[in-house]
Amino acid sequence: MTTSSEPIIQVNQNILEMEYAVRGPIPQRAAELQREGKPIIFCNIGNPQALGQPSMTYYRQVLSLVEDPSKIQRERQLKQLFEESPVSELKDDDFISDDVLDLSEQITRMTKNGTGAYTESKGFDFIREAIAEFIDKRDDVEGSGGVKSDPEKIFLTTGASGGVKYVIDLLIADPNDGIMIPIPQYPLYSASIKKAGGVQVDYYPDEDSDWTFSRDVLDESLDKARQQGVMVKGIVVINPGNPTGAVLNRNSIDEVIQFAKENGLVIIADEVYQENIYNGEFISFAKALGDLKVPLFSLHSISKGFYGECGHRGGYLEVRNPPKVQGSDLDFLDLLLKQASVSLCSNTAGQLLTYLMVSPPEEDSHSYVQFVQEKKNILRDLRKKAAIVREAFAQMEGVECFGETGAMYLFPRLNKLPEGKTDFDYCLALLEETGLCTVNGSGFGQKAGTNHLRIAFLPPTPLLEDVLPRWIEFHNRYVNSYRTE
Amino acid sequence: MTTSSEPIIQVNQNILEMEYAVRGPIPQRAAELQREGKPIIFCNIGNPQALGQPSMTYYRQVLSLVEDPSKIQRERQLKQLFEESPVSELKDDDFISDDVLDLSEQITRMTKNGTGAYTESKGFDFIREAIAEFIDKRDDVEGSGGVKSDPEKIFLTTGASGGVKYVIDLLIADPNDGIMIPIPQYPLYSASIKKAGGVQVDYYPDEDSDWTFSRDVLDESLDKARQQGVMVKGIVVINPGNPTGAVLNRNSIDEVIQFAKENGLVIIADEVYQENIYNGEFISFAKALGDLKVPLFSLHSISKGFYGECGHRGGYLEVRNPPKVQGSDLDFLDLLLKQASVSLCSNTAGQLLTYLMVSPPEEDSHSYVQFVQEKKNILRDLRKKAAIVREAFAQMEGVECFGETGAMYLFPRLNKLPEGKTDFDYCLALLEETGLCTVNGSGFGQKAGTNHLRIAFLPPTPLLEDVLPRWIEFHNRYVNSYRTE
Numbered sequence: 001m002t003t004s005s006e007p008i009i010q011v012n013q014n015i016l017e018m019e020y021a022v023r024g025p026i027p028q029r030a031a032e033l034q035r036e037g038k039p040i041i042f043c044n045i046g047n048p049q050a051l052g053q054p055s056m057t058y059y060r061q062v063l064s065l066v067e068d069p070s071k072i073q074r075e076r077q078l079k080q081l082f083e084e085s086p087v088s089e090l091k092d093d094d095f096i097s098d099d100v101l102d103l104s105e106q107i108t109r110m111t112k113n114g115t116g117a118y119t120e121s122k123g124f125d126f127i128r129e130a131i132a133e134f135i136d137k138r139d140d141v142e143g144s145g146g147v148k149s150d151p152e153k154i155f156l157t158t159g160a161s162g163g164v165k166y167v168i169d170l171l172i173a174d175p176n177d178g179i180m181i182p183i184p185q186y187p188l189y190s191a192s193i194k195k196a197g198g199v200q201v202d203y204y205p206d207e208d209s210d211w212t213f214s215r216d217v218l219d220e221s222l223d224k225a226r227q228q229g230v231m232v233k234g235i236v237v238i239n240p241g242n243p244t245g246a247v248l249n250r251n252s253i254d255e256v257i258q259f260a261k262e263n264g265l266v267i268i269a270d271e272v273y274q275e276n277i278y279n280g281e282f283i284s285f286a287k288a289l290g291d292l293k294v295p296l297f298s299l300h301s302i303s304k305g306f307y308g309e310c311g312h313r314g315g316y317l318e319v320r321n322p323p324k325v326q327g328s329d330l331d332f333l334d335l336l337l338k339q340a341s342v343s344l345c346s347n348t349a350g351q352l353l354t355y356l357m358v359s360p361p362e363e364d365s366h367s368y369v370q371f372v373q374e375k376k377n378i379l380r381d382l383r384k385k386a387a388i389v390r391e392a393f394a395q396m397e398g399v400e401c402f403g404e405t406g407a408m409y410l411f412p413r414l415n416k417l418p419e420g421k422t423d424f425d426y427c428l429a430l431l432e433e434t435g436l437c438t439v440n441g442s443g444f445g446q447k448a449g450t451n452h453l454r455i456a457f458l459p460p461t462p463l464l465e466d467v468l469p470r471w472i473e474f475h476n477r478y479v480n481s482y483r484t485e
Numbered sequence: 486m487t488t489s490s491e492p493i494i495q496v497n498q499n500i501l502e503m504e505y506a507v508r509g510p511i512p513q514r515a516a517e518l519q520r521e522g523k524p525i526i527f528c529n530i531g532n533p534q535a536l537g538q539p540s541m542t543y544y545r546q547v548l549s550l551v552e553d554p555s556k557i558q559r560e561r562q563l564k565q566l567f568e569e570s571p572v573s574e575l576k577d578d579d580f581i582s583d584d585v586l587d588l589s590e591q592i593t594r595m596t597k598n599g600t601g602a603y604t605e606s607k608g609f610d611f612i613r614e615a616i617a618e619f620i621d622k623r624d625d626v627e628g629s630g631g632v633k634s635d636p637e638k639i640f641l642t643t644g645a646s647g648g649v650k651y652v653i654d655l656l657i658a659d660p661n662d663g664i665m666i667p668i669p670q671y672p673l674y675s676a677s678i679k680k681a682g683g684v685q686v687d688y689y690p691d692e693d694s695d696w697t698f699s700r701d702v703l704d705e706s707l708d709k710a711r712q713q714g715v716m717v718k719g720i721v722v723i724n725p726g727n728p729t730g731a732v733l734n735r736n737s738i739d740e741v742i743q744f745a746k747e748n749g750l751v752i753i754a755d756e757v758y759q760e761n762i763y764n765g766e767f768i769s770f771a772k773a774l775g776d777l778k779v780p781l782f783s784l785h786s787i788s789k790g791f792y793g794e795c796g797h798r799g800g801y802l803e804v805r806n807p808p809k810v811q812g813s814d815l816d817f818l819d820l821l822l823k824q825a826s827v828s829l830c831s832n833t834a835g836q837l838l839t840y841l842m843v844s845p846p847e848e849d850s851h852s853y854v855q856f857v858q859e860k861k862n863i864l865r866d867l868r869k870k871a872a873i874v875r876e877a878f879a880q881m882e883g884v885e886c887f888g889e890t891g892a893m894y895l896f897p898r899l900n901k902l903p904e905g906k907t908d909f910d911y912c913l914a915l916l917e918e919t920g921l922c923t924v925n926g927s928g929f930g931q932k933a934g935t936n937h938l939r940i941a942f943l944p945p946t947p948l949l950e951d952v953l954p955r956w957i958e959f960h961n962r963y964v965n966s967y968r969t970e
Contacts, residue, residue, distance in 0.1 A: 007749040007750075007751070007780065007808050007809075008808060008809045008810070008811050009656070009718065009751070009780075009808040009809070009810065009811060009817075010658045010659070010662075010810075010811040010812075011655050011656065011658050011810050011811070011817075011820060012654060012655055012656070012657060012658050012681075013658060015654060015655055015820055015823065015824060016810065016813060016815070016820065018823060018827070020823065020826050020827050022826075023606060023826040045603065047602050047603045048602075049598050049599060049601035049602040050597075050598045050602035050603065055599065055601045060552055060553040061553055063552050063553070064549045064550070064552040064553035064556065065549070067545055067548050067549040067552060067834075068545040068546055068548070068549035071549065074579060077574065077575075077579075078563070081572055081574060081575070085572075087566055087570075089562065089566060090562075090566070094559060094562075112535075113534050113535045113796075114534060114540065114796075115796050115797065116534035116540045116793060116794045116795065116796050116797065117532050117533075117534040117535035117795055117796050118530065118532045118535065118788075118795045118796055119796060121508060158643060158798075158828070158832070159828075159829065161827070161828060161829065162828075169497060169500060169680075170496050170497055170500055171494070171496065171497070172497060173495045173496050173497050173498060174495070188827060191827045192827070195654075195827075196497075233494065264492040265492070266492070266494070295492065295494075303603075308601060309601045310601065310602055310603045310829070311598075311599075311600050311601050311602050311603055311604060311830065311832065311833035312600065312601065312832055312833060312834065313643075313829075313830075313831070313832040313833075323492050323493060323494040324492075324493045324494070325493070325494065325495075325496050325501065326493050326494060326495040326496070327495075328501060330501070332494075332496075335496060335500055335501065338500065338503060338505065339500060341505050341507075341508040342503070342505050342646070342673060342676045342677070342680075343643070343644075343646060343647075344508075344644065344646065344795070344798075345796065345798075346798070347643070347796065347797055347798035347832040347834060347835055348796035348797060348798075348834075349552075349797065349832060349833075349834035350832055350834075
């Protein structure tokens with residue numbers, strides 16, 4: 001204990017050791033270079049609107065009106081005046097369509113107290129109901145005889161990360177408790193497990209088989225952890241993958257479910273990229289689970305998809321088969337609710353955008369055509385950009401990239417690096433030479449002896465088309481330098 | 486380990502034991518009664534807009550435009566058309582004033598990527614700069630030769646609670662580490678310390694002296710904790726008080742600072758009610774600290790004051806004299822930043838409202854008059870409601886209430902309860918009989934043998950005027966019932 005005027009304090013070792021590469025040393029160096037005036041292309045993070053992706057007109061019109069509902073009535077009045085005496089300077093399109101006005105009015109009514117009051121801890125009732133309907137429709141519950149989603153088991157959260165932290169904090173009861181995560185993984189998971197003081201238990205999807213996996217991979221990881229005395233409580237799956245971008249096949253999903261069932265584990269299914277499928281098909285864990293009694297925590301978010309509303313920090317956590325709590329009458333829902341209560345509620349703008357995400361405009365509405373057009377453009381653009389980047393890999397010596405492209409990322413393997421060089425060195429050199437900011441594979445974890453990088457394929461096409469040839473040139477020079485003959 | 490299909494899981498004991506009375510059993514019972522059709526007056530939580538307090542017009546106009554910036558240009562066009570050919574149905578006031586349009590345009594430009602992108606982990610630069618200026622002006626740094634606030638030491642957070650959790654999670658390095666909190670306290674503190682796995686160390690402001698305290702109170706608490714082997718790391722002060730509503734005097738503030746300095750503690754100053762002063766004066770810890778090298782974490786929020794934007798979850802944490810970290814080259818700023826990075830950033834709508842909170846309209850602007858009028862009305866209303874409730878206490882047997890009124894709460898002491906009855910019983914009976922939902926003093930902690938309740942004096946005056954006589958009647962009957970002669 002010091003009594004001097006500037007204490008030196010012992011802090012939580014878990015926070016001290018926690019790592020978060022997505023905003024780590026390479027992006028920090030990129031920010032430094034940018035301050036020095038160097039043009040940087042930030043491909044280190046899935047932050048679409050920072051790279052010029054427009055927001056969805058429909059979402060923002062509604063959000064804007066619900067934040068200032070006095071403008072709904074005024075818009076109606078303006079429209080009426082304009083209809084009665086048109087002005088050549090204004091077109092119909094300069095006014096907000098009736099379906100948007102009606103919806104904004106309806107939402108304002110449903111919020112009861114507007115956006116400025118705390119909501120229920122779990123989030124607005126009407127939004128949780130809309131989410132349950134969205135899930136049922138997405139999974140064709142009616143057609144397939146599946147299990148309906150229950151609004152009482154849905155929590156509106158601060159992005160998806162808010163929900164992840166609730167579940168992980170709850171599961172880690174002991175420094176010996178572990179959670180299985182795929183390697184490579186999104187560092188939110190390693191960071192949250194570290195912060196909660198638990199053990200990160202790695203499992204290794206098979207890169208060469210497009211990041212799918214068989215039961216062996218899971219059993220091997222669990223057995224090894226158990227031998228080391230780790231009590232494994234759950235397994236994380238990210239589908240489509242981050243950082244791999246790979247879309248999981250049905251077989252891998254079923255393997256996880258069987259594995260969890262037989263070993264009494266909970267499943268944490270990160271499905272925030274479910275709209276970012278460019279070929280292939282998204283199968284939700286909820287759908288694959290059916291009526292099996294395996295505890296499932298599914299996550300979704302407004303930050304990704306074609307909407308990319310990262311800054312608004314909205315998302316949800318859906319629970320199926322909430323486990324009972326040992327030594328207590330409570331179950332997981334009660335304790336998730338308690339955690340949500342201490343944070344009071346997630347922010348209302350994020351909640352409203354979550355509502356809009358799960359309730360697109362009706363097919364016969366005025367907004368529908370524009371909405372669908374914007375959505376299509378954004379997804380087509382993403383698909384095209386992924387393809388351009390993949391094509392560039394073909395021209396880079398020893399670069400391979402596996403998996404059906406999904407999410408917003410590619411995670412190529414760098415098979416050929418100069419002796420003694422790591423993917424971190426590579427990414428740093430790439431940044432310094434070309435201004436392209438990626439994240440080294442080691443920031444996400446990877447099989448020992450391999451090297452990768454993650455690139456978020458979000459910049460405008462012309463920027464990519466400019467930087468890719470320079471990257472190819474850099475790459476082929478870099479991997480052939482420092483040769484140890 | 487269970488391998489059955491419905492696992493029973495051992496969970497984090499700290500979350501299981503954590504309590505949060507503000508949304509605890511009494512409010513839950515109130516919600517139940519409301520569902521049964523009984524009219525309830527929710528005075529359990531400082532949620533002004535849920536009880537009819539209007540949002541500030543200026544804030545919402547700007548927020549609405551920044552969420553949909555295409556409307557800025559359109560508004561200018563409409564105004565011009567109207568000026569050229571006025572329409573009798575529209576008045577000047579039906580349009581948004583130029584200063585609001587200019588500001589919205591300026592903010593949109595300053596955000597660079599709008600509201601849909603992740604911001605810097607700490608929050609927008611321009612907002613952190615505006616906060617620093619606000620603090621300097623509030624504390625008259627120039628006039629008093631004080632220490633200027635540094636934007637690099639400011640973090641935009643999810644309400645104030647987001648910042649509190651960062652600091653407490655960081656301080657608790659060990660199950661033996663403790664943090665001093667005033668009793669009674671806002672249960673966010675007890676819950677956060679419990680969740681972090683640390684020790685809550687109570688100190689007792691002197692109720693009969695208007696909840697002020699002397700050095701003895703602090704020393705006594707610290708000595709006792711140390712005797713029990715607790716390593717005390719910091720002290721929390723809430724000013725104006727929650728739940729007490731009491732405004733702290735300069736002497737108590739200075740005592741805390743000296744005490745922290747001599748004992749190598751950090752100060753966590755919860756100042757979210759700094760605008761809710763109805764008499765007396767708010768003195769910030771930053772101002773009182775001056776150039777003393779005591780680590781200070783000050784919190785502010787958009788949820789309280791006259792704005793009451795609870796649902797938008799905005800706030801900030803300002804750090805002074807960040808401590809060094811034992812066994813590391815890092816200091817507290819680095820580790821706060823790392824925590825903020827894992828959450829990516831706080832939500833943009835909350836950040837923008839924080840900006841507006843610290844940047845009221847200029848005195849010569851068009852919006853100024855309306856803004857000041859709305860602010861004055863809300864604060865006058867709150868002052869009046871506090872007075873009405875206090876007057877009612879005078880008619881209740883054995884009820885005393887101490888301290889200069891601040892914040893949004895009164896915390897009367899119930900000196901006379903029937904034998905064997907607690908304040909929890911009282912609040913439950915009060916709810917069942919009158920529909921008035923308060924929180925029992927035991928939910929906040931209180932000196933052994935005393936009983937209290939907390940009432941948020943936020944409902945519209947007519948509602949209060951209706952329920953107060955019924956409360957008085959209930960009270961005088963209740964305290965005289967079950968008499969054990």
